[in-house]
Amino acid sequence: MESYIIDWFSLIFRWLHVITGIAWIGASFYFVWLDNSLENPPQWKKDKGIKGDLWSIHGGGIYEVAKYKLAPEQMPATLHWFKWEAYTTWLTGMILLSIIYYLGADAYLIDKQVADLTQFQAITIGLGFITFSWILYEALCSSPLGKNSTVIAVILALAAVAISYALAHLFSGRGAYIHFGAIIGTLMAGNVFRVIMPSQRALIAAIEKGEAPDPKWGAKAKLHSTHNTYLTLPLIFIMISSHYPMTYAHQFNWVILLVIVAITALARQYFVLEHKKIHKPSILFAAAAATLALAIAIAPKQIEVKTVAPEDKAQLVIDAQQIIAQRCSTCHSATPTDEVFTVAQAGVLLDTTAQMQQWAPRIKARTIDTHDMPFMNKTNMTADERMVIARWLSTLK
Ligand code: HEC
Structure with a gap:
């Protein structure tokens, strides 16, 4: 029952988060376009x-x-004024993070094979990363270094590497990605709250008094809105990343995250220039080529399986079914037994051989190509068992 209620909260806040996010990013895209046109x-x-x-x-x-x-x-x-789009996106995002990753820390955030954290530790670390990243970012941009946007960009890039590495070595792959996203979202909403809004208020106040506005605000607002411009597309990737285990469940997930952040920021650069009537399609080609290179670099290795003799096939099906019953059906059954995942996850039922065959390509993707299933290997599937599944899959072709 409890997980049923949590699912409803998750659905409602996800829905709100997507809507407010569209409003925020939509408005910001529109004004960037407007300004440049x-x-x-x-x-x-x-x-x-x-x-x-x-x-x-x-x-x-x-x-x-x-x-x-x-x-x-x-x-x-x-x-x-356009501010509530940003604030509500951030708020709904934080609520969603709390519902899925903090209430459900044991399922989604903590991966005992990465770090054996308690729920309290994991939440404290997660919130700590978000808060400290924001404080450091604010301090950095307000420091004398803030005057040089290139130096700031280099420091931020180095910080991103450190944060991505650290998160991936503390949390589950999804948990690490979503925290990186939460940090970006917090910096972006913080920029609206701490810089863009105050600078607009200062502008209005100066106009009302008939004075010239303080130029310090203009420069500050420009630096921060430039950051927001480049952070938008990476953040959208992170929002949808939890559907793609080939990224977050990879051994080098933290590097992949950084590469995709760079590629998506590069794609944004194309549009920024395009709005200024500078046509540089080469940037998009470079982004596409980098995506292809990444896809090739992280492609799952085809594992060698011994050819299965026809007379062994029947036994292999029995073995595979037994393993799946033991390691997968706790969550993927008409009657799941897992205490957290109480309905068949993603609608995947693996009770019969026909169902196993129906899901064979996805079983390969999630159990052999990536080791993303069993979920966080909660049911302790062994390497030998994966090999049996791989052999069974090889007989289906
Ligand atoms: C502890 C619970 C749990 C166990 C055990 C588990 N899964 Fe899952 N599975 C999930 C959850 C949660 C999702 C939905 C989220 C997602 O797609 O990542 C899911 C989704 C899936 C999907 C559908 C998504 C897609 O990519 O099409 C497949 C297929 C799958 N699991 C296969 C397996 C296999 C095979 C095993 C056993 C080797 C297994 N699962 C064991 C929890 C579990």
Whole structure:
């Protein structure tokens, strides 16, 4: 019953998180595009202080957008701010993290083969990483180094390597990836909260007082929003990564994570330039080539299995079924016995040989190509047993 209720909370907050995330990223993509697509306005608009304008059509209506160099002659009665998209994405994300990975730490976050942590230790480490990463990032950007965006980028890249390595050696693969994502999400929402919003408030206050805004805010806001621009696509990969064990369940999952973060940030660079009318398709090709190289580099090794003599086949099916009954059916059965996973996980039933055959390609992917199943090897499947499964799979071709 308990896991049933938790599943509902997880469903609702995941749904909210996706919606708010779309709103946040959608708005930020839209404004980046807007800013880079502004055109030189006619003189009469320039006289009003407008520095760029843009016309568009959407949903059956024509829109005229004008961006002011500083401020309109009169401040409008309603000015729309975009902040709740960011805050609610972060909040729902943290709630989701707590529901899945903290309440369910024993199932999802702790992998005893990586580090034998208690639930309390795992949660403290997880929250500690998120909090300290944010504090360090803030301190770094506010320090004199913050003036040099290249130096900052190099330091952040080195920190990312250290964090990815550390997380992968403390948590399950999924747990490590999601914490890396939570750190990125926290930096991004923190940038909105600590820098982008205050700089906008300072701008409005200065305009209302008829003063020139402090240029310090402009530079700060630019550095932080540049970071947000490049962090968006990596974060989206991490959000969906838990479906792809070839990444998080690999021996070098932390390197793979860093490589994918770099590739997705590179893809973003293409769009940033494209918006500025600089066409560099080579960047996209480079990202695609790097993806291909990664896919080849981490491709599962085909393990050698002895050819199975026809007369041994019947026994092999019996052996395989017995292993699956013992190691998999606790979670993948019409009547699961696992105390956490109380319904057949992912709808995969492995009670009969017909069902085993139906799922054979996925059994290979999750048990032989990666060792992602049994889940965290909770049922202690041995290497010999995997070999028996591999041999049985080889007879199905
Ligand atoms: C402790 C519980 C547990 C055990 C034991 C377990 N699984 Fe799973 N399995 C899960 C969970 C949770 C999911 C859903 C999440 C996911 O897909 O990673 C899942 C999903 C799957 C999927 C569907 C996802 C896909 O890639 O199509 C397959 C296939 C699978 N498991 C195979 C196996 C096999 C084979 C074994 C035994 C060698 C096994 N599982 C043992 C918990 C378990």
